[in-house]
Amino acid sequence: MNQIETEIKLKEFYKLIKTYSFQEASEKAGELMKCGSFDGQGKQIIGVLIDIASKFNEDRKHKEAIETVKIINQFKDYIKDKKTENIILNELELAEGRIKLLSKPRFLQVVLTTMCNLDCIMCGLPQAYYVMPDSIKESITGYMPYLESVIWQGGEPLLYKGFKDLFKTAGLYGIEQTVTTNGLLVDEEILEIIENTQGMIHLDISIDGIDEATYAKIRRKGNFNALLKKIDLINKTITKKKSFMLGMQSVVMKSNYKQIDRMVEFAIEKGFSKILFQRLFPSYLAKDEGLNDEENNFAVSKINEYRERFEKQQMIINIDSNIEYVNKESACAEIHKDESQVCEKQIDLSLHDTNKNNDIFCLAPWKRMFIGRENIVMPVCHCDVDGIKVDDVCDLWNGKGMIDFRKRLLEGRLPEQCVTFCKTSGDCFERIRKTGK
Numbered sequence: 001m002n003q004i005e006t007e008i009k010l011k012e013f014y015k016l017i018k019t020y021s022f023q024e025a026s027e028k029a030g031e032l033m034k035c036g037s038f039d040g041q042g043k044q045i046i047g048v049l050i051d052i053a054s055k056f057n058e059d060r061k062h063k064e065a066i067e068t069v070k071i072i073n074q075f076k077d078y079i080k081d082k083k084t085e086n087i088i089l090n091e092l093e094l095a096e097g098r099i100k101l102l103s104k105p106r107f108l109q110v111v112l113t114t115m116c117n118l119d120c121i122m123c124g125l126p127q128a129y130y131v132m133p134d135s136i137k138e139s140i141t142g143y144m145p146y147l148e149s150v151i152w153q154g155g156e157p158l159l160y161k162g163f164k165d166l167f168k169t170a171g172l173y174g175i176e177q178t179v180t181t182n183g184l185l186v187d188e189e190i191l192e193i194i195e196n197t198q199g200m201i202h203l204d205i206s207i208d209g210i211d212e213a214t215y216a217k218i219r220r221k222g223n224f225n226a227l228l229k230k231i232d233l234i235n236k237t238i239t240k241k242k243s244f245m246l247g248m249q250s251v252v253m254k255s256n257y258k259q260i261d262r263m264v265e266f267a268i269e270k271g272f273s274k275i276l277f278q279r280l281f282p283s284y285l286a287k288d289e290g291l292n293d294e295e296n297n298f299a300v301s302k303i304n305e306y307r308e309r310f311e312k313q314q315m316i317i318n319i320d321s322n323i324e325y326v327n328k329e330s331a332c333a334e335i336h337k338d339e340s341q342v343c344e345k346q347i348d349l350s351l352h353d354t355n356k357n358n359d360i361f362c363l364a365p366w367k368r369m370f371i372g373r374e375n376i377v378m379p380v381c382h383c384d385v386d387g388i389k390v391d392d393v394c395d396l397w398n399g400k401g402m403i404d405f406r407k408r409l410l411e412g413r414l415p416e417q418c419v420t421f422c423k424t425s426g427d428c429f430e431r432i433r434k435t436g437k
């Protein structure tokens with residue numbers, strides 16, 4: 001069989017799986033491997049099949065995901081690396097509704113320290129002293145061969161003593177890394193590591209005001225001109241690699257919501273490739289900074305206007321946001337409606353049964369893990385307001401926090417945050433719930 005014939009056979013093979021003809025697909029897999037021109041295509045086929053299995057899980061077609069994994073296993077001789085092995089096992093365990101997982105976390109979000117060089121008006125983190133213990137650092141290093149991405153967070157992550165080591169080691173495993181930073185401590189050494197690191201690097205800089213006065217008011221102890229110099233240094237030092245993305249993050253509040261136009265112009269002018277507009281987390285801090293409905297809706301319409309415009313012109317800048325329109329009456333009714341559904345689910349739902357292709361509200365607890373201060377572990381940083389502490393840092397992934405989330409989601413006993421906060425917080429959280437990524 002020549003190359004073109006093999007391509008045609010492959011297309012037919014994928015179609016069989018996508019249309020649930022698993023028996024036929026399994027027979028075809030055997031035929032394909034016997035083809036003379038097959039060698040070298042195993043890795044690519046596994047990649048496509050993993051995407052199909054993942055998509056089945058995202059569509060909550062778990063039984064179909066299990067069948068797809070069985071077919072992937074026919075190609076097991078071509079699976080050479082731990083990361084791919086882990087992804088396959090993970091999709092299978094999710095599809096089977098397992099609570100304790102043999103697969104390792106795929107996406108991590110880690111608070112390295114709460115220490116900070118700034119004292120932003122909306123952030124209480126610097127008031128809680130925490131430095132990630134070495135035991136957790138070791139666990140994270142142990143996860144690295146399996147990890148697809150990691151977000152380094154703080155406090156200010158660049159203040160963590162072991163940051164450069166972690167950053168370099170993760171680079172060796174080709175992990176996609178995001179550093180969320182105030183940017184003021186970025187130096188040539190860090191930029192050099194970025195320049196030499198394998199895998200995609202996102203440097204996300206938090207900038208909540210784009211003039212000296214607004215920046216200094218929100219980002220107390222910060223210096224806007226010093227920040228501008230750091231941005232120039234980044235642009236000068238990092239060659240425009242495809243594997244580097246400079247992002248801007250802004251918390252939208254009373255002091256800056258009228259600046260959205262200027263923030264977008266600033267980001268484009270300074271070479272940022274994306275902006276995330278963030279909703280202000282309710283907190284005892286910055287009480288006067290909360291937007292009223294009218295201000296909130298003004299901000300959302302501005303952001304949406306830019307999003308739509310730039311979606312059409314893909315090259316300019318990517319705009320993301322977790323702020324949504326508020327309409328008090330309908331928002332309350334929506335939350336109420338969800339709460340009553342949660343109650344019904346508590347009574348009705350028996351244990352997870354893949355035959356029912358049931359509707360898991362969120363896949364994050366199977367794929368992601370957030371490790372916060374004081375051994376707090378949960379799927380994503382916003383999943384629980386109080387946080388769930390694990391006793392044993394040797395097994396964060398299968399500790400009380402993560403197990404509890406998996407169990408509750410399978411049983412339909414949704415934690416309160418899932419409906420009261422997460423469900424009303426825009427597209428990026430919706431994406432997390434759907435895909436777990």
Ligand SMILES: C[S@@+](CC[C@H](N)C(=O)[O-])C[C@H]1O[C@@H](n2cnc3c(N)ncnc32)[C@H](O)[C@@H]1O
Pocket residue numbers: 116122123124125153154155156157180181182204205206249250251278279280281282283
């Ligand atoms: C806690 S900081 C840690 C990383 C780093 N120090 C920084 O400022 O980017 C991570 C992000 O959370 C945002 N943030 C802080 N307090 C917030 C709040 N009350 N509501 C929403 N976002 C907040 C920051 O602006 C920043 O973009």
Ligand code: SF4
Pocket residue numbers: 116117118119120123124125126154155156182206
């Ligand atoms: S720089 Fe980041 S961690 Fe520090 S106070 Fe501001 S938001 Fe919080």
Ligand code: SF4
Pocket residue numbers: 361362363364365379380382383384405415417418419422423429432433
């Ligand atoms: S729905 Fe949101 S809050 Fe709930 S587990 Fe998923 S990511 Fe966390």
